[in-house]
Amino acid sequence: MIKGVIFDLDGVITDTAKFHYIAWKNLASELGIEIDEKFNETLKGIPRLDSLIKILEYGGVRQKYSDTDIDSLADKKNEEYKLLLEELSKDDILPGIEEFIDELRSNNIKIGLASVSKNAPTILKKLELIEKIDFIADPSKVAKGKPAPDIFIEAARGIGLEIENTVGIEDAESGVKAMRACNMRSVGIGVEADLTLKGTSELSLEVISMLDK
Template sequence: MVDFKNIKGFVFDLDGVIADTSVYHSKAWHQLADELGVQWSEDLANNLKGVSRMDSLELILKTGGKENDYTQEEKEKYAAKKNTNYLELLKGMNASAILPGISDFLTSLEEHDYKLSLASASKNSPLVLEQLGLAQYFKEKVDPSTLKHGKPDPEIFARGAEVLGLKPEECIGIEDAKVGVESINSAGETSIGIGDPNILNEADINFTSTTDLTLNNIQKAMEVGQLND
């Protein structure tokens, strides 16, 4: 594992790491799945985490055996409809949706002069950050519309380091989804998984809650990892 003192930047996912926006995404996708006649389930909801809009729609259609029932144009209309539903739900979002410990962690990173970037597959992430009151921390963001590949491909996290002017090995990526952790690892960054360690077992460091996300805890975990290497 990389030495903690060589870390200069942090690349963040948004949903499930900074704020609980996954609830809004799930509600919007659930609404669309009902309209398409696809059975909604907790497994399906979990499989959509960290996945781009069009890939999520494809997964829902495949789950219902309907992947060949619609033209590309029709699929794009359904994806746009989901986004409209999501934006309507977002109107009720405020700082109360920020996950525990995240505001303090961002303040700590800023005080210690770490560079921060956002690597979210959501095209609505700038709007979400504004509504949460956290936009000032993320002057650098990866524009998902410029990406050719979705997670677990490393492109989004590699770009997250690039927009900071840093090498991947100088960055820590933070994710709550399995595909996101795979993306971070493939990009050559140190990965932190937030959530169930059995699901996020490929993460270099695992915290079950965002409340554990502190510089002190990260340094300790990296030092232990170096001893175990």
């Protein structure tokens, strides 16, 4: 029985992918690397440092940068990203998400967040949703990012439930792999999962309850 729902953030609750893309593209250009939107898709759901390493490897310059360099470059990207986030508002919640969250709450279903973004609390405040989330897993406190299952396990722990009583919602293959790695039932938004939906507007308690059958 579903007692808790664990959301990814980007591409499920809101879409800040455009901001990530602008910030990564600008940083890559400074380093003499050109990336496009197709390459940016491969960064979906991947932690910041791993994304940067992927960009450096793509540009064939990984060996030029020390771990300290990489940390400072990742921080630089994040500062630009945070400036871009200032534009975010309640209007940027994806279709049907707030209604779905309200439906879950009215049925006493716990809500957790399993996002690799350290900016998740800031984003949820901008969207005026933070008070509706029972627990936000801290990505800096888990050993491995997606596709490892650690952050989903932590989110389930945070809402006080066994994995078998939870369902996770993702839009990235790495996230679905993470859920499968801990036997959490999965809903995919535009990505293959235990239950695959075309968009967030299709989400409802009745729809995800199909996973109980």
